[in-house]
Amino acid sequence: MSLTFEKYPSKLLEDAVDAIGSLPGIGRRSALRLALHLLRQPSENVHHITESIDSLRDGVKYCRKCRMISDGDECSICSDRSRDTHTVCVVESVRDVMSIEDTGQYHGLYHVLGGIISPIAGTGPSDLTVDALVERISSLVSEVENPQDVEVIMALNGDVEGETTAFYIFRKIAGFGVKVSSLARGLGFGDDLEYADSLTLGRSIVNRQAFKP
Amino acid sequence: MSLTFEKYPSKLLEDAVDAIGSLPGIGRRSALRLALHLLRQPSENVHHITESIDSLRDGVKYCRKCRMISDGDECSICSDRSRDTHTVCVVESVRDVMSIEDTGQYHGLYHVLGGIISPIAGTGPSDLTVDALVERISSLVSEVENPQDVEVIMALNGDVEGETTAFYIFRKIAGFGVKVSSLARGLGFGDDLEYADSLTLGRSIVNRQAFKP
Numbered sequence: 001m002s003l004t005f006e007k008y009p010s011k012l013l014e015d016a017v018d019a020i021g022s023l024p025g026i027g028r029r030s031a032l033r034l035a036l037h038l039l040r041q042p043s044e045n046v047h048h049i050t051e052s053i054d055s056l057r058d059g060v061k062y063c064r065k066c067r068m069i070s071d072g073d074e075c076s077i078c079s080d081r082s083r084d085t086h087t088v089c090v091v092e093s094v095r096d097v098m099s100i101e102d103t104g105q106y107h108g109l110y111h112v113l114g115g116i117i118s119p120i121a122g123t124g125p126s127d128l129t130v131d132a133l134v135e136r137i138s139s140l141v142s143e144v145e146n147p148q149d150v151e152v153i154m155a156l157n158g159d160v161e162g163e164t165t166a167f168y169i170f171r172k173i174a175g176f177g178v179k180v181s182s183l184a185r186g187l188g189f190g191d192d193l194e195y196a197d198s199l200t201l202g203r204s205i206v207n208r209q210a211f212k213p
Numbered sequence: 214m215s216l217t218f219e220k221y222p223s224k225l226l227e228d229a230v231d232a233i234g235s236l237p238g239i240g241r242r243s244a245l246r247l248a249l250h251l252l253r254q255p256s257e258n259v260h261h262i263t264e265s266i267d268s269l270r271d272g273v274k275y276c277r278k279c280r281m282i283s284d285g286d287e288c289s290i291c292s293d294r295s296r297d298t299h300t301v302c303v304v305e306s307v308r309d310v311m312s313i314e315d316t317g318q319y320h321g322l323y324h325v326l327g328g329i330i331s332p333i334a335g336t337g338p339s340d341l342t343v344d345a346l347v348e349r350i351s352s353l354v355s356e357v358e359n360p361q362d363v364e365v366i367m368a369l370n371g372d373v374e375g376e377t378t379a380f381y382i383f384r385k386i387a388g389f390g391v392k393v394s395s396l397a398r399g400l401g402f403g404d405d406l407e408y409a410d411s412l413t414l415g416r417s418i419v420n421r422q423a424f425k426p
Contacts, residue, residue, distance in 0.1 A: 003274070006308065007311075007314055008283045008311075009281055009282045009283060009288055009289065009290070009307065009310065009311065010273055010282045010283055011284055012265075012268055012269045012272050012273050012284060013269060013273065013282055015265045015269070016253055016265045016266055016267070016268070016269035019261060019262040019264070019266065020262065020266070022258075022262070023250065023262075024246070024247070024250055025243065025246070025247075026359070030238065030310075032239070032308070033238070033308075034236055034237070034238075035266075035269060036306070036307060037237055038236075038266060038270055038309055039269065039270065039273060039282070039307075041270075043270055043271065045235075046266065046267070046270040047267065047270075048232060049232040049233065049235070049236075049266070050263035050264075050266050051263075051265050052225075052228045052229045052231070052232040052234070053229055053232065053248075053251060053259065053262070054259070054264050055225055055228070055261065056225045056226060056228070056229035056248060056251065056252065056264050057251055057254075057256055057259040057260075058256065059225050060223055060225050060226065060252060068222055069222045069223045069226055069252070070222060070223055070373065071223045071224055071225060075222055076222065077222070088367065093249070094222065094252075095245070095246075095249055097222065098221075098222065098245075101220055102220070131233075138302040158252075211420060
């Protein structure tokens, strides 16, 4: 069977397939399947879907402190007084915050960069929220006696872009004298040595930890 | 990584993920990925997508003759005077019309049943456009001298539901004395005998065709 249809029976259908097919990971075949599915649904169901997308796009706000998606001016994490306000975990995206929150292991705050420095993709430091981060750290340092009481965790991907971005930020905040850490790298839990790549395995040996029986 | 997030940073995001995730073939993970993608797009792009979906759902019409999706009261196929108006190909869905049109091998008209008789799915003959088909055939027969000049092609799936539906329609229109045919079944072009299922291979032998060198 062919992957695309040359003729559409309706301009409305063709436009909808074009629009749905513009989404990442949805080819024209799936887009047509989705469009025909929507046609079989009650009108109110379809409007519910499109309205929730429009509301998301138009209504969503970004936390003025950490730039996380939020329903208000300050996100639920920043406004949670039980969290450790002197630890800031720097992540690339909203999705990363959700992943870390889901572990239930972190109780500090976040800073969403909104991207990563990538010369190939044409993303430079000015496209990210680095300046806002520097301001935040500066303000946090002024609240404590010892700058080492403030910790910045670099939770960026372990690729070249991630390392470049972490290094750029490190240089920007090094002057404050705050503690800077990065995510532990090593074998995943349950990983077989046999299948680990040599870079990961090598780092796991170099950064070996005290055995906790 | 977990498959679902327990906490969403925003109700708007959660609602959009729920709505997008209600579409067939899109899980919650993909729905979240799509929602976050939409957030990164310019507002007008997102509105273009939702508007084309709304326009499709609200604006699409069904051809009064064949029940095909159409922008007007009569579809582009039914209103094409160069087509053979005395051959009607009966299909389950809009999608089937598009598939057959795409072959470029058929020049008659269609009749979209809008489903298939399936006791399991609770779809009976009254849920389909069978009555309208019978009326169409009746009217076509009145236009010709010999009812055999009218042909009805059963282009339904080769499963139990398809065969049941074809048989039901056959009994409804048998009285008109029109020609009734069904799609040729056999090995696909390029198929290996070795991998053909025995039912298909058996039918291919029984319905063997004159060799055309």
